[in-house]
Amino acid sequence: MPIVSICIGVALLLLLMIVFKLNAFISLILVSLVVGILEGMSPIEAMSSVQGGLGGTLGSLTMIIIFGAILGKLMTDSGGAQRIAMTLIHAFGKKRVQLAAVLTASVVGIALFFETGVVVLIPLVFTIATAAGVPVLYIGMPVIAALITMHGFVPPHPGPTAIASVFNADIGKTLVYGIIIAIPAIIIGGPVFTKFFKKESLEIEIPKGLFNPKEFTDEEMPGFTTSLVTALMPVILIASHVIVVIAAPNSAVMPFFDFIGNANVALLLSVIFAFFTFGLNRGRKMKEVMQSVTDAVSGIAMILLIIAAGGAFKQVLIDSHIDQYIADIMASSTLSPLLLTWLIAAILRVAVGSATVAGMTAAGIAAPLVGITGISPELMVLAAGAGSITFSHVNDAGFWIYKEYFNLTIGQTIKTWSVMVTILSIVGLAGVLLINMIIS
Template sequence: MPLIILAIGILALFFLIVRVKLNSFLALLLVAGLVGLAEGMSIDALIPTIEKGLGGTLGGLAIVVSFGAMLGKLMAESGGAQRIATTLINVFGRENVKWAVCLTGFIVGIALFYEIGFVLLIPLVFTIAAEAKIPLLEVGIPMAAALSVTHGFLPPHPGPTAISIIYNADIGTTLLYGIIIAIPTAIVAGPLYCRFAKDINPEIPESLYNPKIFKDNEMPGFGISVFTALVPVVLMAASAVAKLTMGEDLFIRHVLTFLGQPDMALTISVAIAIYTFGLSRGKSMESVMKTVQDAVLAIAMILLIVGAGGALKQVLIDSGVGAYIGTLVAGSDLSPLLLAWLVAAVIRTACGSATVAALTAGGIAAPICAATGASPELMVLATGAGSLIFSPPNDPGFWLFKEFFGLTVKETVRTWCALETIIAIMGLAGVLTINLFIG
């Protein structure tokens, strides 16, 4: 019965948004409430659960998305994004720039959660698409695919690192296997798959992109533009490395951990951008602050929609749907690797969050891993791959991709959900292939 209720809830969500044209934020909250009640939650617990999900999602993302939007807006309106875009286009050529974006997303994504990397790179995606005069998704899909692959497969990204700890896997070996799987997966789900979405060509959102074409002498240099854009990436990567290589008693580890927290890293980067992209370019503080204000106004509704996706996710978790499905799947006689992938996949479909799916599946499959002698490192990757599948509309990432690229629900399923499913299936295939050689 819980699965039937979940399916009806997802169909109702599609109906409200696609047919009724109800605002996505309102539709998500309405469906979250109805599904929660239908799954047996008490009326007293429903609102606190919705608040917990919405607040928990925005608590982790509000500063990051807002500061990321500020950094992107400052970079775009100073000409910094155009400088980076034109340089990449000149080096790689217009036909190959999607490969450059894919590589950039791969590097950035190793240190950052998907949502953070997405917000940091989206202004660059808009500018490259406009400069190269190519469809927006031809650049956007490779970027999103690369970020998602690192989210599922590569330590020191927080997700795979946490799963490695659950399975007691060697992080270095996990990283090696992960890279072997991640590179071809990112290529197929990104630069190759985007060819199948050529008929979907959304406009670049006017509120998030400055179409002004800068002259060469009006733009900051390539070096300072890249430096400012990568400050948060470097700080977060340094933090991840410090946690892996330094003892907990070392003061420098605590400093790097503090500076590498996403909120802190982006605060520092915005402070630097105010100078490099604003004051040093001859702009007044008043003008710079107007840019900052416009950036936040442009992403306000996106934040609410992402938060509502988190509310639906929390309702499904607190009502026990995710645990119920995981228990059902865990009772079957399957290969430990396939079982870990399948448990993560069904929990991901049920509750939306890739991180929740991966950690929950890890807890369920860890005893099976120990009992069967399966490779802990491959169990990590199988779990990470399964946790990425489909990305249903109860995943905040679904709405992040949809809203920033201005897509319909149907177009989001054809692009975002499809590339996530490709990553999940190729990840499983890669795990099973490696297992043939080491098993």
């Protein structure tokens, strides 16, 4: 029975990852094979399905993920991220330093992976908090909220982009909806949430020797406009396509915007632009720029493999016709497919820890609902993304990154980080449901 096969597969996934501490990529491949065989596939057919899923997922996402990592690395190595942060802080002043930090993290977070964003911005958080005379977590929590929200909701981040490929969602629409939802989520989960803590509980002892950031001089950093435009270029190009589609879908310029608005092309053009703005124009030699490229690619290899394995699991569900079985069951269900998708992703997130695994697995299970219910595939992407960032605890690498950088106890980390990401998840779900009511 298909439902039993899925339950066995998910239980096995949890067993392999939680109990045996097996790598997520290997776990997903093994689970995909087991589910395929349980559903009547021969071992060779199951492996062929896995191979097809791997190839299909990598074929559509490899350039997006790699180019995104390269852009983020170039911005870090050039001092562009530091320029954006310091300029906004100077413009807003000490009284609004929290808002400046949130804006910085939101902008920088578009181009950087969550882990990279933390490494880049935590030193600035310590510097800002000390200079402004405010508790470290007063700045740190909203910054982390912005980074994880952009990571979960806004393409071209690998999570939402990979989930979009499962639902065949339009990247441009997903980006626009994602930003709309991300704004209230960041405000509520960041600055508003910090107001519920006493000042002394937000103060920490800055860890010694945990990081050794490069401090760029003013002459070494690119200008603010250059840094901002380069960081936002993928969003600008993709969003321009959405605007033209809405305003002038039949115009002569439509083919041009179809091209530059493609996520792969937008990121490729942005990376080439960054070679100059964050590299050659700053006096760096091409060899140095290419070293940043090499470092960026090596850093995201496992993320790419996990996403590909999630695609393999999805393909097995399709090839074994489990997807059709689920669609038939849900045809008469009154439960919102958006809520169901969020719930599946949230349960997997709590159990497995990996937001990528949770989002991709939930998408593979819920993908048939798009065709049978007519629900917006873009909102399904964001529902899965919202569920995938809910309550994070000791089985999530992000939990430990946050804990160690802010020198917190496990209890303090749960009270701040775990509760915060849950708030972001619930606000994200509310935003998805509200947009669905408006466009339906």
